[in-house]
Amino acid sequence: MLYVLIFFVIFLLLGMPVAFTIGISGAIFFIQNQYVPFSIVAQKAVSATQSFPLLAIPFFILAGNLMNSTGITPRLIKLATAATGHMSGGLAQVSVVLSSLMGGISGSATADAAMEARILGPDMISRGYSRGYAAAAVSLPSLITATIPPSMGLIIYGFVGEVSIGRLFAAGLIPGLLMMTFLMIAVSISSKKKGYKPVREKKATFKELMIALKDSIWAVIFPLILIIGIRFGIFTPSEAGAFAAVYALFVGIFVYKELTWKKFINVLDSTVEDLGAIMLIISFAGIFGYGIVYDRIPVVLSGFITNITTNPIMLLFIILIFLALCGMFIETTALVLILTPIFLPIVQQVGIDPVHFGILMMTIVTMEILTPPVGVAMYTVCSILDCPTEEYTKESIPFFIAIISELIILALFPDLVLFLPNLIFG
Template identity: 55%
Template sequence: MLLIGSIFLFFLIIGAPVSFAIGLSGFAFFVTSDVMPLSIGVQKIAAVSQSFPLLAVPFFVLAGHLMNESGITDRLFKFSNIAVSWMAGGLAQVSIILSTLMGGISGSAVADAAMEARVIGPKMIENGYSKGFSAAVIALSSLITATIPPSIGLILYGYVGNVSIGRLFLAGIIPGILMMIVLMVTAYIIAKKRNYVAKDARKPTVRELTVAFWEAKWALLFPLLLIITIRGGLFTPSEVGSFAVVYAVVVGIFSHRELSFADIKRALADAISDLGMIMLIILMSGMVGFAITFLQVPQTVSGALLSGLSNPTAIVAAILGILFIAGLFVESTVLVLLLTPIFVPIIKQLGVDPVHFGILMMTLVTLGSMTPPVGVAMYTVCAIMNVRVEHYVRESLPFLAAILVLVFALLMLPDVVLFLPRLAF
């Protein structure tokens, strides 16, 4: 295992693509193994590609791009703007609300952050918000997409850890809403102190709010339909992904009348580009996943943790600390694919619900995308908005602290996370 880890870290440090780093480290295991032929490694790559549950990933990625092209994003922005722009830090509140709503559309934190940096970022700066504060709000609010269904990370976690994706989707709703509230309160306190309040701000009338809600109804209805169809047994998570694609096309063409053939082609091209990267990482992880199991890494790690700590909550907290640190340096998709087979058997042995653990894990590993040194969402937002990283980091600290406090609270109160899955299943 030391050889695999060393090769993986070496290629990451020299800047090689993540999929190459994973593939070469897995390849090294089979080349140096005396008992495991290289052909098994090739079979493991092929076996990953034959997974039916994994079909949910390309379907939801394509659905997200189609919904962006169909005018759904614009309507969600209008609804969010009318609903909360009158508050202190109004545009920051709009960003947080929009991330919550977009979590049910894109399923990707980086995609959400990039979109908002282009749409809301310039408006925040024009209205007197500091660049660092604007970038921090936009980047960290995109973390909500890690738990709000259909989170791509939750799909991968459920697939690798053999955990019900339907239960994970339901479990992510309350933590996502709580994260929205925590971030909104933090933004409100900072905005109030700095007087980030629009001069002409006013509360919307019931009519304005109702009209905006009605215009965005198809976007707001989608996450609800997603949960109902899975829970009702109408679709599996993979099948509901294909339903999402059809839904996006029908809404874009017949309801919004904005989705043209050129838009569909552009959405397909963007989805193929995203999936090329995601699927190559997933396929290469097949070899490493097998090596981790073969070398009995979960048992070794479990023995080390269980011998040093006796309290299950303390052990889970230690694992979450490891995940948070790892998330600072490695992309969340990679961590889910590599570490889920190690930690899920451990937390099951402790009697911890893997659904509860999955929500906390996805939150922390995705948080690495918003923090230095290798945060993809952080660098994306800073590049689009021309913000210095040090300014972003300083302004992000209150939001980061609020999120960590929330994660700790959810760790101590598992019933909050598991309330909806237990109610529905």
């Protein structure tokens, strides 16, 4: 397996796409191991995608793209502005709340960040925000989508680790809202120092808030419908994805009446592109994962880490720091597919709940799309706003402090994560 890891690192440094890095380095294991038939490469590549729970991914991607094309986003912006527009750094506060609302729609942090950069970014810059601050304010809150259902990352983690996706969805609500609170505090403190003004002169009246809520209610109740439906056995997580797609079609055609045939074709195009990239990584990760299990890497690494400490909290922080370092160089989906089978047995061995670990893991690995050197969302937003990455990195420090503070609290107080899933599912 040593040769596999060496080639894996070399391919990453050469800039090879992550999917092919995983696939080719995984195939090298079979080439240099004469006791394993090479035909297993094809078998593992195909079998990795042959799973009923994975059906949730294309359905939720389709649902998210549909809902983004039905006029829901402008209505959510109106609601977020009514709720927070009177605060210091009004547009940055709007971005934080909008990400919390969009978490239940897009399920993708990169898509959320790109959308907000195009809609809110230029307006923030025209109002005197620095480009770096505007880029940080529209990209870092997108991390909330890693926890608020339906998160694509939680679905993949649940599939790989055989963890209840329904419990993961329920567990993501409180951490998502807590992250929103921490980020709003960071915006309030930093924007006051920089003198960024509110969007509105006065706080919205209760009537204005109710009107804005009524206009966007179809999006706001979406995550709750999913959790309730899964809890009461109306549908499985995979069937929930199919329901979400039908729900999005219903909203677009009959409620807002903004989903045209042309928009629908564009939605299908973008869904196929998104799904193709994700499924290619999942397929090739099946090849790579076989070598990890064959050489008993999880067992060896488990023994090594537990020799350092068996204290659950210390062990959890060691693993999270390792995940943060790996995430700086490896794409999020690939990281979850490769490392979940390794670390999940270790944390379960010391009594850490897999749902608790899943929320922390997905937050920390998704955060890396917002950091150098391979931060996809970071480069996307900086490109849209014509912002140097150095300026973005400097201005994003208060936001990262807020996110890390929230992660520490969640790690120390697991009941914040587990309260809702235990309440709903027992």
